[in-house]
Amino acid sequence: MEIKGFGVEEWLNENEKAAQFDISQSTISSLTLGELLNFDGQDSTEAFTKYLNTKLNYGWIEGSPEFKQLVAQLYKRVNSKNILQTNGATGGNFLTLFSLLNPGDHIISLYPSYQQLYDLPKSLGVKVDEWDLEEDLNWQPSLDQLQRLITPKTKMICLNNAQNPTGSLLGKPLLEQVVKLARKVDAYILADEVYQPVDKIDQFPNIADLYEKGISVNSLSKTYSVPGLRIGWIATQSEKLADTFRKYRDYTMISGGVINDTLACITLRNRKAILQRNGKLVKNNHEILKRWVASQPKVEIIMPEQVSTACIKLNIKMSDEDFCEQLLKKTGVLLVPGSRFDMPGHARVGYCTDTKTLEMGLQKLADFLKKCA
Numbered sequence: 314m315e316i317k318g319f320g321v322e323e324w325l326n327e328n329e330k331a332a333q334f335d336i337s338q339s340t341i342s343s344l345t346l347g348e349l350l351n352f353d354g355q356d357s358t359e360a361f362t363k364y365l366n367t368k369l370n371y372g373w374i375e376g377s378p379e380f381k382q383l384v385a386q387l388y389k390r391v392n393s394k395n396i397l398q399t400n401g402a403t404g405g406n407f408l409t410l411f412s413l414l415n416p417g418d419h420i421i422s423l424y425p426s427y428q429q430l431y432d433l434p435k436s437l438g439v440k441v442d443e444w445d446l447e448e449d450l451n452w453q454p455s456l457d458q459l460q461r462l463i464t465p466k467t468k469m470i471c472l473n474n475a476q477n478p479t480g481s482l483l484g485k486p487l488l489e490q491v492v493k494l495a496r497k498v499d500a501y502i503l504a505d506e507v508y509q510p511v512d513k514i515d516q517f518p519n520i521a522d523l524y525e526k527g528i529s530v531n532s533l534s535k536t537y538s539v540p541g542l543r544i545g546w547i548a549t550q551s552e553k554l555a556d557t558f559r560k561y562r563d564y565t566m567i568s569g570g571v572i573n574d575t576l577a578c579i580t581l582r583n584r585k586a587i588l589q590r591n592g593k594l595v596k597n598n599h600e601i602l603k604r605w606v607a608s609q610p611k612v613e614i615i616m617p618e619q620v621s622t623a624c625i626k627l628n629i630k631m632s633d634e635d636f637c638e639q640l641l642k643k644t645g646v647l648l649v650p651g652s653r654f655d656m657p658g659h660a661r662v663g664y665c666t667d668t669k670t671l672e673m674g675l676q677k678l679a680d681f682l683k684k685c686a
């Protein structure tokens with residue numbers, strides 16, 4: 314099986330530990346274990362005593378009943394039976410694609426977005442058509458193009474909502490049109506929904522609620538600030554689909570681990586308070602980014618939703634890859650070159666890090682840009 318290197322992951326693996334001012338990441342400033350336990354009102358010593366006595370067996374295979382219940386509450390039409398815990402959203406996407414696609418199938422993927430959603434299916438022998446996000450449409454795709462691409466044989470449409478790296482959101486009216494088209498040809502819709510906007514999360518149009526063949530993939534890695542737990546999930550209305558995933562899941566993952574499941578439940582139980590903390594941070598940093606771009610003659614942006622990823626356009630002669638390499642070497646500031654998302658001339662800014670790092674990183678970036686032709 315041939316597979317293309319994962320652009321953004323390769324870049325981060327190579328460079329993130331060298332960064333002094335990391336404004337490249339896509340998580341809302343990660344919580345420490347102590348902060349997480351504090352949200353739950355747990356005394357750390359007592360919590361650790363409890364963990365010391367926890368048997369490190371496999372735990373609940375599909376995720377604990379509490380986990381499944383807490384996740385099901387995030388949807389209107391999903392029964393907790395149809396929630397399956399996965400190893401992050403990456404695990405959820407993988408399980409969906411691996412379970413449902415065969416060589417020779419046709420799918421359509423939003424492009425560019427999370428590379429896993431198009432290059433993994435390609436490696437499985439699937440024909441992938443790209444549904445383009447257009448800068449001229451404020452990083453939205455056009456429905457006309459989707460209508461042209463879809464055929465009676467289309468098996469799946471893959472979406473990333475909100476989208477990495479632009480932070481643009483596919484709204485409910487557009488999604489309803491996509492569902493209409495998919496329903497006509499009986500296609501699945503997989504939506505990677507890890508970047509739900511903090512300010513609109515309770516009205517977020519989950520694909521699993523909108524469509525009987527919709528598969529919502531999500532995790533605690535971005536909006537909930539605990540990527541280190543490696544806990545995600547798949548949610549669907551369809552029992553039949555959940556059973557299919559169960560079958561393949563047994564071959565790819567046993568469980569998420571007892572400690573991680575416990576901490577995931579703590580995160581979900583304290584969801585409101587974590588979202589409140591994150592809402593404040595994102596709003597504040599969003600303003601800082603907006604003001605900074607307005608002061609930069611060589612930078613443009615289509616502002617993201619209140620999600621933890623943004624994409625700037627660099628009006629300079631140097632390639633984005635060379636620019637980001639030099640920037641890191643000379644200033645310690647880390648961005649992700651747009652080419653890693655097939656978006657040359659751009660760069661990802663992970664502006665939802667702690668505010669001080671963002672401000673210092675942007676200041677150094679501004680100084681460096683002044684020296685670029």
Ligand SMILES: Cc1ncc(COP(=O)(O)O)c(C=O)c1O
Nearest residue numbers: 401402403427477507532534545
């Ligand atoms: C769209 C998207 N999905 C999934 C992931 C990975 O999520 P997880 O940590 O839950 O595996 C990322 C991380 O960058 C992402 O951008």
